[in-house]
Amino acid sequence: MNSLYGKKALVTGGASGIGGAISSELAAQGATVIVHYYRSEDAVKELQKEVLESGVGEIIPVQADLTNEDAVNEFAKTILSLTSSLDILVNNTGDLVERHTLDDIDNAFWEKVMAVNVTSTMMVSRVLLPLLKSADDGASIVNLSSLAGRKGGHGGSLAYSTSKGAVLTFTRSLAAELAGEGIRVNAVTPGLILGTRFHSTHTTDESANKTISEIPLKRAGNPRDVARAVAFLASEYNGFITGATLDINGGVYMA
Template identity: 55%
Template sequence: MGSLSGKKVFITGAEQGIGKATAIELIKAGCDIYIHFFSNEEGPKELVSLATSLGQRAAYGYADLTNEDDTKICVLAAAEFLGGVDILVNNVGGIIARKWLGEIDSQFWKTVIDVNMTTMLNVTQSALPYLKQAPDGASVVNLASLAGRSGGHSGSLAYSTTKGAVLAWTRSLAAELGQYGIRVNAVAPGLILGTRFHNQHTTKESADETISAIPLGRAGTAEDVARVIKFLAAEYDGFVSGATIDINGGIYRM
């Protein structure tokens, strides 16, 4: 596994939760980092302060990643600030709302696809020229979900569909970009409490029921996921590509 010291990271949606925990792990590992945010800049400010205190470079910028032009401007700012991009973490995503089949309209369907897939397309396309130029090879890590493996709980049909697509996107992209020394992998978290996702969309009763079936007997944390992302990020010069690592305490095994 390669050293992360001095590596240049662009991460999306690092205001809170898994994105913020991942940024902290990468900063502590010695990375310089550009943090994308959409809704709140308090988290990015804290991350810049942490990096600065450790003698590393960090900055942040806003973008609506469903918008192609907005994305290009943000990624360009990141590449110019960092002097390139070695590691891309596609963290942005969300369930938007729980809607059952009979409740899903075309606008909701499009919104979920845009938030979970169009953002990934726009960011990865925009970052591709810089990833190709990474001198030691590059690493892309995509955020999928256990819902993309198992189908998720009722009301997550649209979300689960897009997260399943992220798994296929990861495999296909690994095949397509391997010739450039770019490795592409994904993580598929299960129940990760303390994030905005579950704070807004998972009841305590539902969480307790899920935890009762988890072999390790607890929910996951954002830090559990961040450590695995850090490993995959460091595989910029390794042999792991096209893989998805499940982080779910053993509730789903394949």
């Protein structure tokens, strides 16, 4: 892998959970990491403190609502005030929001889930594209999808699974579009990753235990499992991997 010393990275939803682990890992490899957060101010301050104490890397927090176009444009202005180029963009922001089946889902909820998981990824990538094009050695975009985007997810995750499948298609299409600019675009699809707010909110112990029993490696994943994979794809900023999806699920889905 290439060294991340001197590299500039941005992680959306990067204060806690999988995003926090990604931010921490990139910083540990020497990057300056701009960490977007929405409500997790306490978490991002704690992350900033931990990285400062480690003596390696740097965390710069920036708050924004990435589902609002005007807010995303203001977010971009803030990023432009911090750096003239960007080597790594990790589109991590996303959520299941709530569980709804087809017979009780409404358009407003559907559109909210799409905004959180797909539209935000598109808007952030769009506004930061000039900075990515300015990277010296090519740049890397890593999009966070989900095993649900591969397999369809558990009951009540219709909107979420559809949105995460869309992230995979977005990744392949954008990879083809930006290859000539030296910008690689890849995705990761985490399976059951415990120790996150997402699964604490949306996954019961019974469901988690059943899923673990069906995982060939016989354990759930943790945020560091995802962070290491993202760091690999990010650090190969001038590499030969683009348009790819890296599955992180202990063998539940093999492609």
